[in-house]
Amino acid sequence: MEGINRYSSPSVGDLTSYGAANRPVKIIQLQHPSPSAAPSSSSPSFWGKWSARMKRMTRAEWIQLFLPCYRWISTYEWREYLQPDLMAGITVGVMLVPQSMSYAKLAGLHPIYGLYSGFVPIFIYTIFGSSRQLAIGPVALTSLLVSNVLGNIVDSSEQLYTELAILLALMVGVFECIMGLLRLGWLLRFISHSVISGFTTASAVVIALSQAKYFLGYEIERSSKIIPLAKSIIFGADKFMWQPFVMGSIILAILLTMKHLGKTRKSLRFLRAAGPLTAVVLGTTFAKLYHPASISLVGEIPQGLPKFSIPKEFGYVKSLIPTTVLITGVAILESVGIAKALAAKNGYELDSNQELFGLGVANIVGSFFSIYPTTGSFSRSAVNHESGAKTGLSGLVMGIIMGCALQFMTPLFEYIPQCALAAIVISAVVGLVDYDEATFLWRVDKRDFLLWTITCVVTLFLGIEIGVLVGVGVSLAFVIHESANPHIAILGRLPGTTVYRNLQQYPEAYTYNGLVIVRIDAPIYFANISYIKDRLREYELEPDGSIGRGPGVTRIHFVILEMAPTTYIDSSAVQALKDLHQEYKSRNIQIAISNPNRDVLVTLTRSGVVDLIGKQWFFVRVHDAVQVCLQRVQSLNNSPKTSSTNSPRTPSSMMENKTSIFQRLSKQRQEDLSLSQLESGNLEISTSIDETPHLEEPLLPKKH
Numbered sequence: 070m071e072g073i074n075r076y077s078s079p080s081v082g083d084l085t086s087y088g089a090a091n092r093p094v095k096i097i098q099l100q101h102p103s104p105s106a107a108p109s110s111s112s113p114s115f116w117g118k119w120s121a122r123m124k125r126m127t128r129a130e131w132i133q134l135f136l137p138c139y140r141w142i143s144t145y146e147w148r149e150y151l152q153p154d155l156m157a158g159i160t161v162g163v164m165l166v167p168q169s170m171s172y173a174k175l176a177g178l179h180p181i182y183g184l185y186s187g188f189v190p191i192f193i194y195t196i197f198g199s200s201r202q203l204a205i206g207p208v209a210l211t212s213l214l215v216s217n218v219l220g221n222i223v224d225s226s227e228q229l230y231t232e233l234a235i236l237l238a239l240m241v242g243v244f245e246c247i248m249g250l251l252r253l254g255w256l257l258r259f260i261s262h263s264v265i266s267g268f269t270t271a272s273a274v275v276i277a278l279s280q281a282k283y284f285l286g287y288e289i290e291r292s293s294k295i296i297p298l299a300k301s302i303i304f305g306a307d308k309f310m311w312q313p314f315v316m317g318s319i320i321l322a323i324l325l326t327m328k329h330l331g332k333t334r335k336s337l338r339f340l341r342a343a344g345p346l347t348a349v350v351l352g353t354t355f356a357k358l359y360h361p362a363s364i365s366l367v368g369e370i371p372q373g374l375p376k377f378s379i380p381k382e383f384g385y386v387k388s389l390i391p392t393t394v395l396i397t398g399v400a401i402l403e404s405v406g407i408a409k410a411l412a413a414k415n416g417y418e419l420d421s422n423q424e425l426f427g428l429g430v431a432n433i434v435g436s437f438f439s440i441y442p443t444t445g446s447f448s449r450s451a452v453n454h455e456s457g458a459k460t461g462l463s464g465l466v467m468g469i470i471m472g473c474a475l476q477f478m479t480p481l482f483e484y485i486p487q488c489a490l491a492a493i494v495i496s497a498v499v500g501l502v503d504y505d506e507a508t509f510l511w512r513v514d515k516r517d518f519l520l521w522t523i524t525c526v527v528t529l530f531l532g533i534e535i536g537v538l539v540g541v542g543v544s545l546a547f548v549i550h551e552s553a554n555p556h557i558a559i560l561g562r563l564p565g566t567t568v569y570r571n572l573q574q575y576p577e578a579y580t581y582n583g584l585v586i587v588r589i590d591a592p593i594y595f596a597n598i599s600y601i602k603d604r605l606r607e608y609e610l611e612p613d614g615s616i617g618r619g620p621g622v623t624r625i626h627f628v629i630l631e632m633a634p635t636t637y638i639d640s641s642a643v644q645a646l647k648d649l650h651q652e653y654k655s656r657n658i659q660i661a662i663s664n665p666n667r668d669v670l671v672t673l674t675r676s677g678v679v680d681l682i683g684k685q686w687f688f689v690r691v692h693d694a695v696q697v698c699l700q701r702v703q704s705l706n707n708s709p710k711t712s713s714t715n716s717p718r719t720p721s722s723m724m725e726n727k728t729s730i731f732q733r734l735s736k737q738r739q740e741d742l743s744l745s746q747l748e749s750g751n752l753e754i755s756t757s758i759d760e761t762p763h764l765e766e767p768l769l770p771k772k773h
Contacts, residue, residue: 096688096689096693096696096697097688097689097690097693098689099687099688099689101670101674101679101684101687102667102670102671102674103674129143136196136197137196137197137198137199137423137427138195138196138197138198138461140199140417141201141459141460141461142460145460145462149459150459150460150462151462153456153457153458153459154457154458154459154460154462154463154466155462155463155466156456156457157452157453157456157457157458157463157466158458158462158463158464158465158466158467158469158470159466159470160339160342160452160453160456161204161342161449161452161453161456161458161463161467162466162467162468162469162470162471163342163343163345163346163470164342164343164344164345164346164449164452165187165204165206165449165467165470165471166184166187166345166346166349166470166471166474166478167345167346167348167349167485167489167490167493168183168187168206168207168345168446168449168493168497169183169184169186169187169206169207169471170183170184170367170482170485170490171183171345171490171491171493171494171497172207172208172209172212172494173186173207173212173441174487174490174491174494175209175212175213175216175276175279175280175494176207176211176212176213176215176216176234176441177215177216177219177220177225177230177291178215178225178230178231178234178441179231179370180367180370180482180490181370181371181479182231182234182439182440182441183207184370184471184474184475184479185375185435185438185439185440185475186206186207186238186435186440186441186443187206187207187443187467187471188374188375188438188468188471188472188475189375189431189434189435189438189440190205190206190431190432190434190435190440190443191204191205191206191431191464191465191467191468191471192464192465192468193430193431193434193435194427194428194430194431194464195461195464195465195468197426197427197430197431198423198424198427198428198431198461199408199419199420199423199424199427200408200411200412200419200424200445201411201412201415201417201458201459201460201461202408202411202412202415202450202453202454202458202463203404203407203408203411203445203450203453203464204445204446204449204450204452204453204464204467205404205428205431205443205444205445205446205464206443206446206449207441207443207446208400208403208443208444208445208446208447209272209273209276209494209497209498209501210269210272210276210399210403210501211396211399211400211442211443211444212441213272213275213276213279213293213533214392214395214396214399214533215234215237215396215441215442216279216291217292217293217532217533217534218237218389218392218534219233219234219237220291222385222388225291229382231439232380232381232382233382233385233389234441234442235380235381235436235439235440235441236380236381236382236383236385236386236389236436237389237392237393237396237441237442238380238432238435238436238440238441238442238443239380239432239433239436240386240389240390240393241393241396241397241400241429241432241442242428242429242430242431242432242433242434242435242436243429243433244393244394244397244429245397245400245401245425245426245428245429245432246425246426246429246430246433247429248397248401248422248425248429249422249423249424249425249426249427249429250422250426252422253422254401254405254421254422254424254425257398257401257402257405259541259544259545259548260398260402260540260541260544261517261520261544261547263506263510263517263518263520263521263524263544264520264521264524264537264540264541264543264544265402266503266506266507266521267520267521267522267523267524267525267528267540268399268524268525268528268533268536268537268540269501269503270501270502270503270506270507270521270525271524271525271526271528271529271536272498272501272528272533273498273499273501273502274295274502274529275293275294275295275298275528275529275533276494276495276498277494277495277498277499278295278298278299278302279291279292279298280491280494280495281298281302281491283313283317283365283487283488283490283491284313284314284317284318284488284491285302285305285308285309285310285313285314286308286309286310286312286313286314286363287305287308287309287310288305289301289302289305293532293533294529294530294531294532295529295530296530310363312361312363312364313363313364313365313486313487313488314488316352316355316364316486316488316489317486317488317489317491317492320348320351320352320488320489320492321492321495321496323344323347323348323351324344324345324347324348324492324493324496325496325499327340327341327343327344327347328340328341328344328496331344338455338456341452341455342452342456344493344496345493348489348492348493349485349489349490349493351489352485352486352488352489353481353482353484353485353486353489355486356484356485356486357484364486364487364488365486365487365488366483366484366485366486366487367482367483367484367485367486367487367490368483369483370479370480370482370483371479372475372476372477372479372480373475373476374472374475374476375438375439375440375475376438376439377437377438378437378438378439379437380436380437391534392534395533395534395537396442398537399444399537400428400442400444400445401425401428401444403444403445403447404424404428404444404445405421405424405425405445407445407447407450407451408424408445408450409421411450411454414454415454415459428444428445431443448497448500506521507521507522516547520540520543520544520547523539523540523543524536524537524539524540524543527539527540528540549596552591552596552597553596553597553600554597554600555589555590555591555597555600555601556590556591557587557588557589557590557601557604558571558572558573558574558587558588558590559571559572559573559580559585559586559587559588559608560572560578560586560587560588560631560691561575561578561579561580561586562578562579562580562581562692562695563575563577563578564577564578564579567690567692569586569631569691569692569695571588579618580618581618581620581695581699581702582618582620582621582622582623582702583620583622583624583625583626583627583698583699583702584625584626584627584628584629584695584698584699584702585608585609585625585627585628585629586629586631586691586694586695587604587605587608587628587629587630587631588630588631588633588634589601589630589631589632589634589635590634591634591635592635592636592637592638593635593637593638593639593642594637594638594639594641594642595639595641595642598641598642598645599645601645602645602649605628605649608628609625609628609658620699620702620703620705622702622705625658626657626658626659626698626701626702626705627658627659627660627661627698627701627702628653628658628659628660628661629661629662629663629691629694629695629698630660630661630662630663631663631664631691632662632663632664632665632666632669633663633664633665633666635665635666635669636666636668636669637666637668637669638669638672638673640676643672643673643676643678646673646678647676647677647678647681650678650681650682659686659698659701660682660686661686661687661688661694661697661698662682662686662687662688662694663687663688663689663690663691663693663694664688664689664690664691665687670687685697
């Protein structure tokens with residue numbers, strides 16, 4: 070008996086007292102915390118970690134914290150990096166000039182504000198941003214949002230429209246800085262990729278239709294909904310002009326061809342970046358030579374760099390807050406996503422919160438130089454990376470090119486056809502129509518495909534704001550549904566091991582009669598405890614269909630809860646667990662808990678659940694719980710038999726019984742030795758049919 074107690078938990082008691090046929094069970098002792106123990110997650114505290122980190126930071130790390138550009142400046146290799154940075158900066162800079170004017174027109178602004186937005190923010194972001202390849206400036210999606218919101222407040226021809234666009238840049242920058250400083254970037258994780266893809270696909274269609282007026286030669290209604298746009302295009306068909314349509318279609322075909330060749334052939338990669346410039350040059354040359362009256366031109370563009378001015382019209386701040394949040398979310402999702410991908414490809418770390426702060430400062434400072442909201446561009450960033458950009462120096466080169474264009478080249482921009490700028494926008498947003506993502510989701514996850522479809526359709530027919538809200542709402546509804554209906558599995562024992570796994574995943578696993586082993590794969594809290602209780606009742610009443618071994622009992626005596634995946638339990642779940650224990654107790658069913666998380670165990674201890682259930686029913690392993698519960702079930706199953714053994718025995722039957730006892734004791738000793746070796750890892754499991762049975766049933770005596 071002394072040898073037995075060495076292996077047993079003191080809280081388990083003497084497990085050999087439940088029948089002569091039972092043998093000692095070896096249990097790993099569970100360390101119960103005191104009720105006053107603090108959860109491990111609270112020590113060390115957040116502030117303790119933060120202060121310790123601040124103390125460990127060196128002077129260089131402090132500089133990098135406030136000026137992220139110091140990271141690449143301090144390690145810059147001139148011979149290796151200078152040439153690719155210059156080439157990438159020139160390539161993207163040439164691409165940025167016409168795109169900036171195009172996106173400004175999409176936003177309902179004069180093209181000069183697109184040039185301003187592609188000039189000042191680049192220099193600020195190079196200093197405070199953490200990505201070395203991200204190309205920021207005007208983008209199509211943000212421009213559409215600006216146009217959609219401000220168009221409902223004031224006509225785009227009025228000066229107030231421009232003032233509100235500049236104010237919006239300031240508000241977006243402040244909001245991004247606040248999110249970066251408070252490290253709130255994690256909030257955007259609740260917006261699934263399906264929502265983003267569906268939203269951008271619908272937005273690309275709306276953007277393309279909004280540019281149709283420059284192809285068709287007549288005005289169409291300004292809207293972010295597809296039905297008003299389609300009606301306006303159809304009802305104005307009598308005003309159609311073929312000259313801008315032909316010219317715009319030819320330029321669009323050239324752009325798409327150059328884009329395709331640049332993507333598919335490495336030797337022609339430069340064509341992708343040269344497309345917008347080619348469109349502008351061709352259109353400007355034609356307009357300069359032939360002066361077609363039916364094709365509208367950009368017109369006069371002010372020459373010179375932007376001047377410092379303070380944003381105005383702060384009385385509209387309250388009405389612009391929802392749009393600010395929406396633009397910030399879309400901007401962050403687009404820019405931080407591509408920035409992280411490029412950082413991983415180029416082998417450096419990127420801090421999302423630092424990225425938010427860098428984008429925010431760029432918008433705040435830019436708003437004092439007449440910009441509208443800017444963010445990272447997917448297409449220009451991809452071209453920057455493909456062109457070999459190594460550091461933020463490529464961004465400085467882009468800014469210099471934009472400054473030269475503002476200072477010296479604006480007289481040339483006067484003759485750019487509007488249809489050429491519209492073709493640049495359409496060619497850029499064609500790539501946002503994500504058919505491949507839709508087909509992928511249909512094959513992989515029908516629920517995500519449904520989410521993609523809902524977001525896309527609602528955005529098309531009800532508008533951008535409602536589309537985003539509905540998409541995020543449905544996405545959160547799916548998250549809440551998953552949280553309120555967690556995965557729960559019935560476990561069985563894998564043959565020849567002490568490992569317990571999901572019966573649905575491992576059909577060869579087997580269960581024991583009188584026991585049900587349940588694993589809860591989620592935190593337990595007020596939202597899912599009712600579902601968990603219902604499932605536990607189902608598992609108690611309905612057989613799982615697996616092959617049961619062990620004692621020949623017909624009902625459940627023990628419910629073992631495997632709580633290793635359960636990281637948290639709240640007060641509502643604690644009370645429900647108490648109620649469940651009382652309910653089971655009234656039906657002579659005992660709860661056993663296996664491998665609880667330390668914080669969960671502290672909560673159960675403080676709430677009195679451990680004392681209510683009994684410390685002896687808390688175990689380190691599922692296998693320990695199974696051994697103890699089987700001993701109890703066996704004793705309950707054998708007790709009626711032992712009481713009915715008082716009938717007279719013949720000498721021959723007594724001799725046979727002695728022989729069977731000796732055989733049983735001999736085999737039981739072999740089983741004990743096998744179990745001990747198996748649990749210590751010294752037993753080599755054989756695949757032979759003749760050798761494995763004693764490993765599969767080490768807890769139960771053999772039947773003869």
